[in-house]
Amino acid sequence: MSSTAALYLLSTLGGYLVTSFLLLKYPTLLHQRKKQRFLGKHISHRGGAGENLENTMAAFQHAVTIGTDMLELDCHITKDEQVVVSHDENLKRSTGVNVNISDLKYCELPPYLGKLDVTFQRACQCEGEDNRIPLLKDIFEAFPNTPINIDIKVNNNVLIRKVSELVKQYGREHITVWGNASYEIVEKCYKEQRRQKQRTKISNITIKSITGALIKNSDIPIFFSLQRVLLILGLFFTGLLPFVPIREQFFEIPMPSIILKLKEPRTMSRSQKFLIWLSDILLMRKALFDHLTARGIQVYVWVLNEEQEYKRAFDLGATGVMTDYPTKLKDFLHNFSP
Template sequence: MYVLSTVTGYVLTSALLLKCPLLLHRRKRETFRSRHISHRGGAGENLENTMAAFTHAVKLGTDMLELDCHLTKDEQVVVLHDSNLKRSTGHNANVSDVAYAELPPYLCRLGVTFKRECFVEGGKDKNIPLLRDVFEAFPNTPINIDIKVNDDTLIKKVSELVIEYNREHLTVWGNASDQIVRKCYKENSQIPLLFSLRRVLLLVGLFYTGLLPFVSFKEQFLEIPMPSVAFKLRDPRKMTRSERFITWLADSLLMRKALFDHLKARGIQVYVWVLNDEEDFKRAFDLGATGVMTDYPTKLKEFMEKNISSLSK
């Protein structure tokens, strides 16, 4: 009887704190809130991670730019997704082996990673920009930085640039790698953090065991994929039964309104990526996501304008 009473008390307390986490936790301070997030600046409308893409997205009114950083041979912080230049420029070389002044331009036509069989044609701007260029051009725009490699110098230099441009309140950084995220926090704890993959798994585990309301987090941003998007990126008929099951299971576990609402109540923003169709935009916002990351900023803007009444709830 005592055990049953104790378990019941724990379950009720957990349920209460899940709904009302501020009874136990102080809400994290939000210096910005982002709904409309442009992935690589909007990789479906302009060449990814270029100043043209970023400028287009900001003119549309995006709330946040998402971008990726690497370090060149001469230790310049550049905005580029891949560590190798082959896919983006046609040159088979690692960016870390090439000086910034010698970096080749982007190809005229690039595939859109999160949209099957879609390509974007480039305009005049095919240059790989410096992170400094982006900070100078968009001083008031929140920026989400993916530190692409585990490099102490890269992490240090990104932090120095954030400080130089007074952007600690307008920047979030991290990576799926827990080691990189821990190094980011050690380098500069004033820059808000993304959850690493390991910490996302911990978060989900705590949620399903009822322990989430009792645990504090240093991270301020949960950035997770919508696993069901995999069915659009690959032909489901070519996926094995186990692949389809794992995708369904991951989607069922991650896409939980109760989880999103709890985190938001604690001041932790929830971004779902990378969504490029209206039905996925709607699902993410219906689930309570703070923001949606897309390759098509124009499409997301139009969706949000059409559904402004429901999104404002």
């Protein structure tokens, strides 16, 4: 390679690196900042599964009473097409009955057990008297002004359509987030929103022709699928992220290091521990979090249940934290100074 070609290559690479670094720090030079409809700092995972039975009205009520910014919950569809709030499709773990939600009508669903393990807190259980599996519409009616994060747990077209219709029916597009780790489910959420938008557009034309009024359609914000999270990481470490437009509004990721506290160390191989350590190093990046938040994308880290975990997430620039212990997180935030 000639010295001229080498100089040209180095100058091009240098220009790329400088531009990438500049746009990483100041992304609004290239991208319009997304408008944030609300900010979720305190997020109650399954309503606060460490203080009340998960995904119950009692859990959601408790979290809202202490001032949570957002409720996180999971949805499934029953045989009679009712959208219910439950983490598991099979109810063996949560009710003791080995049956799938989709095989039963809502009135046939068994109640939750009186005591359940806290998934993200090893060797901990939570007890509660409210053991009814609620409907999603129950949550919408009880907490009309509280932002809700909905995890669409199964790849079911009816479930996705029903959730979308409920959100629209209760006028919650501006305070609802939905999606799943599955790329396919997220794409179906986008597709359903396009259908809803088209139906709304047709309705608007009809209404405007009659009354002169126009109804504004609003999309439901969507969080990143796992595939898209991995893509964002690849773009970040190659310096390409500042140049790429992003459609999602919420970046929800686990803190990999918490896996170490959920398993017995002696049961984990050296390679497993290394992979967890490496994942944690790659994913928990302040520069990444700062770039996304500068673009108006909220960064949520889950599921954290200890003060040192809360502190680490917020020190790294996370917008919010999902926890099973809403009271503990509330007390931490009261004393925390970023």
